[in-house]
Amino acid sequence: PGIKTLEEFNFEHQPGADRTLIAHLGTSSYLQEAKNVILLGPPGTGKTHLAIGLGIKAAKTGHRVLFDTANGWVTRLQEAHSRGKLATELSRLRRYSLLIVDEVGYVPFDQDAANLFFQLVSSRYEYASLILTSNLPFGRWGDVFGDPTIASAMIDRVVHHADVLSLKGTSYRLRGHKTLTTTTN
Ligand code: ADP
Ligand code: MG
Numbered sequence: 001p002g003i004k005t006l007e008e009f010n011f012e013h014q015p016g017a018d019r020t021l022i023a024h025l026g027t028s029s030y031l032q033e034a035k036n037v038i039l040l041g042p043p044g045t046g047k048t049h050l051a052i053g054l055g056i057k058a059a060k061t062g063h064r065v066l067f068d069t070a071n072g073w074v075t076r077l078q079e080a081h082s083r084g085k086l087a088t089e090l091s092r093l094r095r096y097s098l099l100i101v102d103e104v105g106y107v108p109f110d111q112d113a114a115n116l117f118f119q120l121v122s123s124r125y126e127y128a129s130l131i132l133t134s135n136l137p138f139g140r141w142g143d144v145f146g147d148p149t150i151a152s153a154m155i156d157r158v159v160h161h162a163d164v165l166s167l168k169g170t171s172y173r174l175r176g177h178k179t180l181t182t183t184t185n
Contacts, residue, residue, distance in 0.1 A: 001067075006053035013175070014046055016168035025054055025163065028061045031097045031129050036162035039133040044171025047133035051100050054131060058098045066093070067100040070117065070132075071107050077116040086116075090123040098129045105136040105144045114145040118154050125157045132158060 006026050011019045025037060037054065039047040055065045068076070080089035093099060099120075109117060124130055134141070138155050142148035 001048065002052070003056070004049040004052040005056060006050070009046060009049060009053060013172060014167055014169065016041065016166050017046065017050070018165065021163060021165070022050065022054075026057045028054075028058045028063060030163070031058060031063055033161065034124070034126055034128050036129055036158055037131045038158065038162055038164045039131070039167065040137060040164065041135070041167030042169075042171070043135055044173040045167035045169055046172060047135075047167060048102055050165070050167075051102060051131050051133050055098065055100050063097040064095065065098045065100065066096050067102065069102045070104045070109075073099070073101055073120060074109065074113045074116055077120060078112070081116065086119070090119060093120070094123060094128055096128065098131065099124070100131045100133075102133050104132050104134040105141070108144050109146060111146060114147060114150050117145070118150050121154050121157055126161065130158065 006022060009017070009022075011017055030037065037051075039050055041047055052067065055067055059065045077086060077089065080086045101120075121130065136144065138159075141155060142151040145151040145154070
């Protein structure tokens with residue numbers, strides 16, 4: 001969606017982001033081990049910014065990287081599936097050391113979408129990395145995937161080898177705007 005760098009990220013504004021860990025992730029060594037990065041937190045706390053920043057670092061160290069939203073990925077997989085080419089597409093994607101999946105949770109998946117997304121995660125497990133961002137804690141991913149069993153099987157694979165960063169606070173987009181307060185008399 002736009003160029004965002006780790007250097008532009010203001011750590012003073014985001015106490016949930018571990019500067020040392022992010023600097024380490026910026027070396028892209030996690031890609032060699034097929035580890036994942038999960039960025040959780042409310043809207044506007046810098047999840048997409050950090051995901052893009054890490055993607056750019058990975059690309060600069062010679063890795064192949066693709067970025068799309070969770071819905072974008074599902075749409076691609078649905079297209080491949082309807083052409084009878086799902087397995088081919090999943091193995092093509094395995095040639096990318098990093099796929100970024102932005103915005104897991106804003107739009108719930110129907111059952112077919114949840115199954116396709118699960119296959120994407122499984123196909124990369126211990127083979128190639130994912131960066132996932134979500135506004136929802138893992139405990140609510142069952143709602144997104146419409147099925148707590150699929151959600152927990154997926155979370156299990158994603159977090160087995162992963163760094164999970166929980167971003168906090170209010171939206172960076174709204175900084176400087178007047179705080180809305182309610183008063184009761
Ligand atoms: P999210 O994906 O968590 O909803 P974004 O990463 O899109 O949030 O951040 C919203 C906007 O605020 C973007 O323009 C982003 O570059 C900026 N932003 C968020 N957090 C920071 C930060 N700590 N330092 C600098 N810019 C930030
Ligand atoms: Mg975002």
